[in-house]
Amino acid sequence: MTSGEIRYAIAGKRKRARSDGEKEARRGAILNAARAMIGQTGFESLTMNAIAKEAGVSKGTLYLYARTKEELLLALFADAMEQVVQQIEAEATPETLARVLVDAPAQVPVFLPLLARLFTVIETNIAPEPLFEQKRRMREMGLRVAQVLAAQTGASLERTREASMVLMLSMQGAAQFDIAAARKPDDVPEDLAPMFAKETFRTSYAMAVRLVLDGLS
Amino acid sequence: MTSGEIRYAIAGKRKRARSDGEKEARRGAILNAARAMIGQTGFESLTMNAIAKEAGVSKGTLYLYARTKEELLLALFADAMEQVVQQIEAEATPETLARVLVDAPAQVPVFLPLLARLFTVIETNIAPEPLFEQKRRMREMGLRVAQVLAAQTGASLERTREASMVLMLSMQGAAQFDIAAARKPDDVPEDLAPMFAKETFRTSYAMAVRLVLDGLS
């Protein structure tokens, strides 16, 4: 379930249910605000102050939903990562596999910019316990992708797990190159234009995907 | 000043250094100091104050050699990157190729931590001109590695350029995972131990290298 959605409590007293719904809605509003800001003004200008203002809540409220700024970003990333995997699981066929593997991370909002900062910035300030949860989610994602690869290519899970690992490495790297290309100065010399190309993630990651899938067949 | 803003200033011409030899020596001292600090206390505690103290110069002097902190880090990275490529060029044989490709980035000091932050942190605050230089160096490195691959595997340069690109992506990603693994909390649950393993860069990047080289043969 994505955090932006309102989760209607299935059980519990009526009174509390409404409260839970509101609480989840508020959580969603906060994450949406952060998401929107990353999309509009970029990662660097994302301060707690700005998120609070955008979400229409007080700064203190932010800290009811996340112990630190980084925990908030991690929640955002976890949502995005889950979407990516679900999309891959849902849409992969032997024919579309390569395309889906590239499209999913490229399409889910904020996935790439957060992935690029996951280890160097976000995990800097996460308490051990949520860090461990995140590591487990990460591992699980790798496994689920491996299962998709196995199902669609017919390769053994043993081999697709390694392939999945290499895809993750490449995806991480491609996310980095994408950030670099997006920060395009005004006057780029002609010879450097390819390094500031749009769709940098897609083109570079597609190479890795092709290579990995070739290795599996 | 918002943190997303670029902080470097456009400086006027500097007076000639007292002597080119002295200047180069001082530049070396500064870079060595920064290198040492990253090695010892990590990237997070690397402040201009600390570098100046370690290098035995004043804070102001740092700004005679680099317009911003990031420019200083970029110089450090450029040095390291050059070493990595030279080592690959020098030591690659058909037999050692896979090993050398993994060893070189793993061995050159500060290469991995800087690579991991190159696009998300360092290039944040670099003036256009040095940024362009850096992009050219980066592209050149890719080409030189492709040439080594071509020479040692017999594959066409056309194919090895793509292979070189995928290696770069993976190396970037593996550098990230290495950072993550290095930030090991006190009590890691048993099931997560592999995610905080030593040599994470080597083991994960080795997979990518193998896969890429397999694709070339």
Add this chain to the structure above:
Amino acid sequence: MTSGEIRYAIAGKRKRARSDGEKEARRGAILNAARAMIGQTGFESLTMNAIAKEAGVSKGTLYLYARTKEELLLALFADAMEQVVQQIEAEATPETLARVLVDAPAQVPVFLPLLARLFTVIETNIAPEPLFEQKRRMREMGLRVAQVLAAQTGASLERTREASMVLMLSMQGAAQFDIAAARKPDDVPEDLAPMFAKETFRTSYAMAVRLVLDGLS
């Protein structure tokens, strides 16, 4: 709101408690929780949140029993002070007087840490009316101690009132020194060990008691 400002609000009349017995029990639970926390984790970590959790009530409920945090602490102090005086009245004999005067404040839980913060911290945010009550209790305590002194030493009440005043001053001061000594860093230089000694209240206040009693005989 500036920190120097007084935060208590003027509240309207409260509805009658569900039952006086229940109300008193809850009040006791709250005070006990606060007492326990001061004893265990110290004064600095004593937040309304923590008290509520420890007492098993909500934060809002706390404000049904005290208009401000400080009023709650004052209630705690008033209880402790009453205990101290009662113990002195009950146990004082000509022979035990000196010992009892020292033991009582040292033994009653939370009396010393609250006494030490009474004027500088607690009375900062007390409404006039309860502040006046507190001043009267304080004055009454002075008088009762003076009466004990008169009864046990045979000195005139006129003289023992002054003695009682000096004892209060010293007790306040000794409570302060006790706090200071309790905040003992890890590596205390040998020459400073006495300033971080245990039982600092007892040893220092005992001197004052002796001197005062000598003056009465």
Add this chain to the structure above:
Amino acid sequence: MTSGEIRYAIAGKRKRARSDGEKEARRGAILNAARAMIGQTGFESLTMNAIAKEAGVSKGTLYLYARTKEELLLALFADAMEQVVQQIEAEATPETLARVLVDAPAQVPVFLPLLARLFTVIETNIAPEPLFEQKRRMREMGLRVAQVLAAQTGASLERTREASMVLMLSMQGAAQFDIAAARKPDDVPEDLAPMFAKETFRTSYAMAVRLVLDGLS
């Protein structure tokens, strides 16, 4: 030497001397600003922001002269304490002793409000090393007062050290009562007027001084 004064460097190069002088002047300006604010608007409204504004420096500059707010306050207290002792040493004669012991702490600006918060507030956030320095200064002050007492009363140093200790306790306590009395609400009931009297420090501490001196003769 009081920190407000400019200390002209005796040795060192000319250029640096001026710098040292300026630095000391700045330090003095900062402490003076803090002193003035405590005098005017009280301890509670003393924020680093306000001190910086009053001193005409930036907030960052404050942290060049003190590692924490509390360290700044401690410097202020240390200055005041030294003045108190010097005044006692300078003015004590057998006839004036009692008066001087009371006047000195009452007259030196900010001494009492800082003394009252020394252990419960200020020492809360002081690094071990400056804390130890402070403890040594405190002990030295006790000894110097004891020496004055010995010199002026003829009592043995052994006895005056204990007397000095009791004086310190009482002075601490009297400083507390003084704070309490100064925080006078608008409508004090007649019967409580004495508890909000002016000169509370003087009157209460004078009792202790008299009693202690009586004990020495």
Add this chain to the structure above:
DNA sequence: TATGAATGAGAGTTCATTCAT
């Protein structure tokens, strides 16, 4: 009566960069 989510003002602190000397 009781709850606890929300508030929000401001606190202390950091650090890359500047510039008078």
Add this chain to the structure above:
DNA sequence: AATGAATGAACTCTCATTCAT
């Protein structure tokens, strides 16, 4: 050329208190 004191904007985070439910 070299210094390092000064800057100041921005940062994250706390917590007593309120009030809609």
